[in-house]
Amino acid sequence: MRKIFYIAFKDVRRTFRDIPALATMLAAPLIIALVLGSAFGGSKGFSIAPTKVALVNLDTATTQTAGNQIGDTIVAALTSAGLKDVLQVEQVAGEQEARSRVDNGDAAVAVIIPAGLTAALSQSQATTTGIVLYRDPTKTIGPGIANTVIQRVVAQVNGAWAAAGTAAQLATAAGITDPAVVTQLASTAATKFVTQAQSTPGLTVAAREPQVAAAEKTKVVGVAGPVLVGMMIFFMFLAASNVARSILDEDANGTLPRLFTTPTPRGVILAGKFLSVLLVVLIQAIVLLIAGRFIFGIDWGGPGPVGALTVVGAAVAAGFAVCLMSLAHTPGQAGAITSGVFLVMALVGGNFVGTANPGGIFGTVRLFTPNGWLLKGWDSTLRGGSLGDVLLPVVVVLAFALVTLALGVVLFRRRFS
Amino acid sequence: MRFVEVTDLRKQFDPPKGTVAVDGLSFGIEQGEIYSLLGPNGAGKTTTISILSCLLRPSGGDASVGGASITKQQAAVKEAIGVVPQEIALYPDLTAQENLAFWGKMYGLRGSALDARVEEVLDLIDLTDRKKDRLEDFSGGMKRRVNIGAALLHKPRILFLDEPTVGIDPQSRRAILDGIKDLNRQGTTILYTTHYMEEAQELSDRIAIMDHGKMIAEGTHEELVKSVGGQATVELTVDHDLDRSLATWCAVEGVTSAQAEDGRARLLVSDANAAVPRLFETASRDGIRITGINVAEPNLETVFLTLTGRALRD
Numbered sequence: 052m053r054k055i056f057y058i059a060f061k062d063v064r065r066t067f068r069d070i071p072a073l074a075t076m077l078a079a080p081l082i083i084a085l086v087l088g089s090a091f092g093g094s095k096g097f098s099i100a101p102t103k104v105a106l107v108n109l110d111t112a113t114t115q116t117a118g119n120q121i122g123d124t125i126v127a128a129l130t131s132a133g134l135k136d137v138l139q140v141e142q143v144a145g146e147q148e149a150r151s152r153v154d155n156g157d158a159a160v161a162v163i164i165p166a167g168l169t170a171a172l173s174q175s176q177a178t179t180t181g182i183v184l185y186r187d188p189t190k191t192i193g194p195g196i197a198n199t200v201i202q203r204v205v206a207q208v209n210g211a212w213a214a215a216g217t218a219a220q221l222a223t224a225a226g227i228t229d230p231a232v233v234t235q236l237a238s239t240a241a242t243k244f245v246t247q248a249q250s251t252p253g254l255t256v257a258a259r260e261p262q263v264a265a266a267e268k269t270k271v272v273g274v275a276g277p278v279l280v281g282m283m284i285f286f287m288f289l290a291a292s293n294v295a296r297s298i299l300d301e302d303a304n305g306t307l308p309r310l311f312t313t314p315t316p317r318g319v320i321l322a323g324k325f326l327s328v329l330l331v332v333l334i335q336a337i338v339l340l341i342a343g344r345f346i347f348g349i350d351w352g353g354p355g356p357v358g359a360l361t362v363v364g365a366a367v368a369a370g371f372a373v374c375l376m377s378l379a380h381t382p383g384q385a386g387a388i389t390s391g392v393f394l395v396m397a398l399v400g401g402n403f404v405g406t407a408n409p410g411g412i413f414g415t416v417r418l419f420t421p422n423g424w425l426l427k428g429w430d431s432t433l434r435g436g437s438l439g440d441v442l443l444p445v446v447v448v449l450a451f452a453l454v455t456l457a458l459g460v461v462l463f464r465r466r467f468s
Numbered sequence: 469m470r471f472v473e474v475t476d477l478r479k480q481f482d483p484p485k486g487t488v489a490v491d492g493l494s495f496g497i498e499q500g501e502i503y504s505l506l507g508p509n510g511a512g513k514t515t516t517i518s519i520l521s522c523l524l525r526p527s528g529g530d531a532s533v534g535g536a537s538i539t540k541q542q543a544a545v546k547e548a549i550g551v552v553p554q555e556i557a558l559y560p561d562l563t564a565q566e567n568l569a570f571w572g573k574m575y576g577l578r579g580s581a582l583d584a585r586v587e588e589v590l591d592l593i594d595l596t597d598r599k600k601d602r603l604e605d606f607s608g609g610m611k612r613r614v615n616i617g618a619a620l621l622h623k624p625r626i627l628f629l630d631e632p633t634v635g636i637d638p639q640s641r642r643a644i645l646d647g648i649k650d651l652n653r654q655g656t657t658i659l660y661t662t663h664y665m666e667e668a669q670e671l672s673d674r675i676a677i678m679d680h681g682k683m684i685a686e687g688t689h690e691e692l693v694k695s696v697g698g699q700a701t702v703e704l705t706v707d708h709d710l711d712r713s714l715a716t717w718c719a720v721e722g723v724t725s726a727q728a729e730d731g732r733a734r735l736l737v738s739d740a741n742a743a744v745p746r747l748f749e750t751a752s753r754d755g756i757r758i759t760g761i762n763v764a765e766p767n768l769e770t771v772f773l774t775l776t777g778r779a780l781r782d
Contacts, residue, residue: 053573053578054573054574057570057573057574061559061562061570064562064566065559065561065562068561069561304555304557305553305555305556305557306557306558306559308518308523308553308557309551309553309557309618310574311522311523312521312522312523312546312549312551313546313571313574313575314543314546314547314574314575314576315574
């Protein structure tokens, strides 16, 4: 029994001395996750980098409009705390500077509040004065958010302006001719419109969504976690094939036949080789999980489901690798077979789209691979799922592992009998 | 009973039409002797070693090592033997010490006993100062020494060495041959395969000459040489028509065979002292100009040539 571990540890030691193999096993999945995670802004929720906004407010107060500048309202709305994660607003001195910021790529959009905006609107006359959005044509999301915020403010302003205008007309029609009184009535109507719109919105739109499992609603899953899971599973299969191929390498270079001349049963020798595959892949997974936690801040989930998925993931990678190696006759042949098979499994299983369930036929087809079931399990775990939530994926993947390992064992024993 | 007894051993790959690598081989090895299997490449030497090592199952016949049958008591056979394969069957990315420790574990050694034995073997193969270096940094000769060392860890009763000096420098070869003699002096029985006549001649108590899977002669060096009449080999280089020269010399008294090899005439003669003057006389008479001559006393090469009509290195 000890000899199984001696053989396994010898192979594990050799694997971790192989720098190119380490690069493939550990560095490659981390680098890919880093690149994709950085592109989508980190791990805490799907987010984009804040859009830089160059804001110039030329709507200065007059004696008539002091204290009620629409420009100030728009500035307040754009710089509110709720938008600080999506808009990074910087007020600049003039229109030219704002436009230059966009031209130079220092801002995605310039918001230019023209001079005399409030005065023009307070004259209760139709006006073509408008707020200008000077935007970078290559960017859509940030300028779109800025536009939406401004449109809300503009809608309120237009509503208040309409209420003021209507109040003034009604006052005039009622025989009130004192301009100060008319203005006061118009102003009150406008203020009341804004206040009422905020407190009792009237006709509203309610958002509803389908019922989903509680686990899927408890955590917001970022980008890095699903990406790293997909890459981790893919590279686990590749690492397993690399270690399993050592069976064929040793047969070719004579160390395996030499082992067979020692008083060590052939079953023990093969068991040691199989165990080495499992151990290497398990170590790989643990390192990647730890790296994901500390480099990307990924919260993988509870220890139960994480542990179970890690172990069965390693087992199925080892099982498939051993099985495919048993079908090959040379190391070169083995490399070609495993590369092709594992790439197809990764594509079909969805490794390259992370843990998100694509739905449709693709969502069904991927469950013909252990990759698809592992991704399903990890998706649940990332969202806070318990061991019970991942039980089905764990059992299915374990079944894949046992069947493939058993087949590989039978074929190898026959070959080396 | 002899320590190794081989009875009518046979091995055919891919029967029924495949190659018969070993064809009815029978021999015995006494405890404590050095026994060599001498033959050209493809003679069946490695296959014989593989069968006795329990790596291959024989197609027919049987053998025993230390009283244990290779077909029925493989575990006992493997405990008794140490095998030095022809290729360097070691792990290049492990150090010499790590390699030896691993192989020692495969033979059941553990703990301090293993550590001590590894140090002992490293000293035996004169690589103590390089024990922490990886095998991939070693020369061919050094690798061969570790290859041998790995088979000695469990102090086998018999050591199988399959052409251990192939491809190494003369100095390393000398060291290996001296090491084998030392081991034998300490009581280890040796089964040695080679296609180098000089090695078989220097090392062996008894030699079996193999060709095409069969044993064609067996005995001590003296017995084998005597068995073919103790013939000497005369090699002559001519600047003339070699075939005509051979035809001329075949008829000379005392010449038992004549053939061309590597552009030279190679003759077997019963008495070199008497035959050489006759050869020169005949050459002079027939206008054959001899440009070089080499006379070798009867040796295993001669024996092989006599028995098979081919040189050992063909």
